[in-house]
Amino acid sequence: MTAAMTADMTDRYAVAGNPVAHSRSPAIHAMFAQQTHQAVDYGRLLCPLDSFTATLRAFADGGAKGANVTVPFKFEAFALAARRTPRAELAQAANTLRFDAEADGGWLADNTDGVGLVRDITVNAGVPLAGQRVLLLGAGGASAGVLGPLIEARPSEVVLANRTVDKAEAIVARHRQWAADHGVVLRAAGLDAPGEAFDVLINGTAASLAGGGVPVGPQTLRTGGLALDMMYGPAARPFLDWARAHGAQARDGLGMLVEQAAESFALWRGVRPDTAPVLAALRAEVDAAQAH
Numbered sequence: 001m002t003a004a005m006t007a008d009m010t011d012r013y014a015v016a017g018n019p020v021a022h023s024r025s026p027a028i029h030a031m032f033a034q035q036t037h038q039a040v041d042y043g044r045l046l047c048p049l050d051s052f053t054a055t056l057r058a059f060a061d062g063g064a065k066g067a068n069v070t071v072p073f074k075f076e077a078f079a080l081a082a083r084r085t086p087r088a089e090l091a092q093a094a095n096t097l098r099f100d101a102e103a104d105g106g107w108l109a110d111n112t113d114g115v116g117l118v119r120d121i122t123v124n125a126g127v128p129l130a131g132q133r134v135l136l137l138g139a140g141g142a143s144a145g146v147l148g149p150l151i152e153a154r155p156s157e158v159v160l161a162n163r164t165v166d167k168a169e170a171i172v173a174r175h176r177q178w179a180a181d182h183g184v185v186l187r188a189a190g191l192d193a194p195g196e197a198f199d200v201l202i203n204g205t206a207a208s209l210a211g212g213g214v215p216v217g218p219q220t221l222r223t224g225g226l227a228l229d230m231m232y233g234p235a236a237r238p239f240l241d242w243a244r245a246h247g248a249q250a251r252d253g254l255g256m257l258v259e260q261a262a263e264s265f266a267l268w269r270g271v272r273p274d275t276a277p278v279l280a281a282l283r284a285e286v287d288a289a290q291a292h
């Protein structure tokens, strides 16, 4: 096979967002492609804030097969797709698009963030969710994106706590039937009295980015329980330090990042990569960056 033929057979994907310069998705997908021997070229697609759709359509018209979508376009990505998976419908947001032809039904929108989070907790961290009590902090896109799959893991209870309670209530209302179908008690709360001693505490707020520290008290933690921040690197550090100081098992969002990527890769390519070596490589990179 000639080099030109190989290039012709390579399918293109990208992470679309603004900003995207620091995204680790290209490195993750390059490792997946190498491991699974898939001819995939995955890059970055910086989209102007006012022309996400046009930029993405031009990318697809140029022959690309799909895209991951990140801040701030996950809602627009959901809106513009012809078809949506049930978990994208629950989230009302998409982080993955597959550019299927009109004849095949048109673009498919999925949201792999939640299943990525659940896999990281239950498989990578080895912490069960079934029958456990879960507190999810925040009612922005990050939390809305993961609530459906969290419920699907059948914890006994999920409390969605947010500074602005109305926003938590709106997301809870949208998931009410889903929770009932899975036998999960679901309620919204404020940050002042969300409840105590949760088995799993998940931070989906932007509080640490805003310099606001941890938005709940340590009574929310159970000793030995899991406290996970969906961010990684310096943004996650205040929450993780706080969790460790209060006897919880602390975990950042790097595993979730790799797992959601693997799920997108599987949707596009029909093959699921082994995430463990990729997470280990990424962990080493991030630790080295933080040491400097």
Ligand code: ATR
Residues within 6 Å of the ligand: 137, 138, 139, 140, 141, 142, 143, 162, 163, 164, 167, 204, 205, 206, 207, 208, 210, 211, 212, 213, 215
């Ligand atoms: P994303 O889509 O990334 O989740 P977002 O929609 O801006 O981002 O949501 C950010 C979340 O962090 C919100 O739940 C926000 O609370 P409000 O809904 O009350 O705005 C939460 N947040 C941001 N700064 C916070 C702070 N200092 N303390 C508590 N919560 C905070």
